[in-house]
Amino acid sequence: MSPVSPKSLSPADRAPIRVAMLGCGTVGSEVARLLTEQAGELAARAGAPVELVGIAVRRPDKHPELPAELLTDDAAALVARDDVDVVVELVGGIDPVRSWLLTALNAGKSVVTANKALLAEYSAELFEASDASGADLYFEAAVAGAIPLLRPLRESLAGDRITRVMGIVNGTTNYILSAMDATGAGYAETLDEASRLGYAEADPTADVDGYDAASKAAILASLAFHSRVTAKDVHREGIADVTASDLAAARTLGRTVKLLAICERVTADDGTESVSARVHPVMIPRSHQLAGVGGAFNAVYVEADAAGELMFYGQGAGGAPTASAVLGDLVAVARNQVLGGRGPRESAHAALPVRPMGQTPTRYHVSLDVADRAGVLAQVAQAFAAHGVSIAAVRQRDANDTASLVVVTHLAPDAALQSTVDEIAKLDVVHDVVSVMRVEGEDA
Numbered sequence: 001m002s003p004v005s006p007k008s009l010s011p012a013d014r015a016p017i018r019v020a021m022l023g024c025g026t027v028g029s030e031v032a033r034l035l036t037e038q039a040g041e042l043a044a045r046a047g048a049p050v051e052l053v054g055i056a057v058r059r060p061d062k063h064p065e066l067p068a069e070l071l072t073d074d075a076a077a078l079v080a081r082d083d084v085d086v087v088v089e090l091v092g093g094i095d096p097v098r099s100w101l102l103t104a105l106n107a108g109k110s111v112v113t114a115n116k117a118l119l120a121e122y123s124a125e126l127f128e129a130s131d132a133s134g135a136d137l138y139f140e141a142a143v144a145g146a147i148p149l150l151r152p153l154r155e156s157l158a159g160d161r162i163t164r165v166m167g168i169v170n171g172t173t174n175y176i177l178s179a180m181d182a183t184g185a186g187y188a189e190t191l192d193e194a195s196r197l198g199y200a201e202a203d204p205t206a207d208v209d210g211y212d213a214a215s216k217a218a219i220l221a222s223l224a225f226h227s228r229v230t231a232k233d234v235h236r237e238g239i240a241d242v243t244a245s246d247l248a249a250a251r252t253l254g255r256t257v258k259l260l261a262i263c264e265r266v267t268a269d270d271g272t273e274s275v276s277a278r279v280h281p282v283m284i285p286r287s288h289q290l291a292g293v294g295g296a297f298n299a300v301y302v303e304a305d306a307a308g309e310l311m312f313y314g315q316g317a318g319g320a321p322t323a324s325a326v327l328g329d330l331v332a333v334a335r336n337q338v339l340g341g342r343g344p345r346e347s348a349h350a351a352l353p354v355r356p357m358g359q360t361p362t363r364y365h366v367s368l369d370v371a372d373r374a375g376v377l378a379q380v381a382q383a384f385a386a387h388g389v390s391i392a393a394v395r396q397r398d399a400n401d402t403a404s405l406v407v408v409t410h411l412a413p414d415a416a417l418q419s420t421v422d423e424i425a426k427l428d429v430v431h432d433v434v435s436v437m438r439v440e441g442e443d444a
């Protein structure tokens with residue numbers, strides 16, 4: 001009998017791509033469901049059957065819905081098995097996941113992961129292992145859930161020069177801020193709802209304190225600017241201090257509050273380049289496209305020299321949307337294995353330094369309750385001038401013997417703006433600093 005050329009085999013007859021899945025919670029359970037329900041189509045698209053050969057969970061006894069023979073609580077042993085080609089990691093956190101994924105990559109097993117916390121700290125190490133063995137490392141689900149964003153940055157825009165990536169990358173905080181803005185709903189009850197819907201991290205402080213968004217900003221900045229940016233390089237502020245007063249102040253100005261990740265490639269006057277990455281609440285005009293992004297949706301702008309402005313929008317959290325991105329990566333890995341290709345590697349050749357937040361130009365909105373008497377405005381204006389901060393707009397409203405004063409600045413180094421606010425807070429004529437927030441976008 002003449003040997004059968006592998007190219008002449010139909011996908012269903014090819015040796016399966018054998019997948020070990022680590023974690024079967026909100027995202028993993030949807031991946032398992034789709035792998036089963038769409039097995040035929042996935043095989044046709046991947047070029048070979050994609051077969052789940054093991055699932056590691058913390059408590060196998062809690063998963064009567066899954067085939068018992070697939071379940072284990074020993075993820076390390078599952079990763080090491082000879083009959084595993086690909087590891088899909090949906091556990092989250094850094095340890096012990098880091099060692100499992102290094103073991104897999106070192107053994108030439110490709111990895112698909114949604115773990116932004118790990119990637120934001122250790123992607124260099126993971127990429128080194130993947131390069132050494134020739135295994136793939138894909139992680140589309142790690143940033144902005146279902147939205148194809150990392151593949152465009154790694155591949156479609158690889159020939160362009162990206163200058164800015166800005167957007168809403170955390171569904172939980174966007175869900176909370178949208179509810180606070182729309183209905184005045186309380187912070188705690190909204191967070192509970194976001195957790196119930198599967199948007200929040202296992203420890204939701206990762207969401208509300210901005211750690212999750214900062215991890216995503218680090219990944220975005222690394223890919224967009226071909227440099228290594230880790231979570232520690234990202235200036236991070238969460239939404240825990242965003243109050244009803246902030247939202248009310250924003251509403252008065254025709255604005256709303258969003259938690260934004262902003263990554264920029266900056267060229268100084270002397271031509272030297274650096275990058276900045278930050279996550280913090282921002283007041284944006286209600287006419288801004290990001291203002292209309294509600295619930296757990298995410299939206300990200302990318303600006304590139306040749307492409308101009310691009311916008312990516314869709315579901316940034318939740319089991320099924322995130323599973324969509326995981327499966328897309330899994331098909332890519334399977335195709336590479338069937339056809340003998342490789343996914344993109346780390347691209348960090350630009351090696352740009354990270355500019356500290358204090359030097360980053362931002363604009364502030366400052367809302368104050370001040371004494372309603374002559375000379376107060378002059379004193380406040382003097383504090384701004386003393387720090388070299390130029391004022392763009394001032395509004396004053398009187399009520400009995402206090403006045404409410406709103407100042408919006410032009411761009412100034414963030415450190416100068418912070419010092420100005422500190423000084424203003426100490427002025428006798430200032431009764432209360434009601435709200436301080438950075439602003440983006442021009443009013444309509």
Ligand SMILES: NC(=O)C1=CN([C@@H]2O[C@H](COP(=O)(O)OP(=O)(O)OC[C@H]3O[C@@H](n4cnc5c(N)ncnc54)[C@H](O)[C@@H]3O)[C@@H](O)[C@H]2O)C=CC1
Nearest residue numbers: 023024025026027056057058090091092114115317318322
């Ligand atoms: N839930 C979402 O909307 C999104 C989640 N992600 C990421 O996906 C990953 C998974 O998230 P979720 O599914 O929401 O988490 P989850 O908490 O619902 O599920 C975690 C799973 O890991 C298993 N697990 C935990 N420790 C384990 C251990 N030592 N050994 C074996 N299994 C263990 C648990 O049994 C559970 O099945 C995380 O990295 C998360 O950041 C990414 C995008 C969106």
Ligand SMILES: N[C@@H](CC=O)C(=O)O
Nearest residue numbers: 170171172199201317
């Ligand atoms: N907890 C995250 C999940 C997706 O990455 C979020 O709320 O966005």
Ligand code: NA
Nearest residue numbers: 140143145147
């Ligand atoms: Na994505």
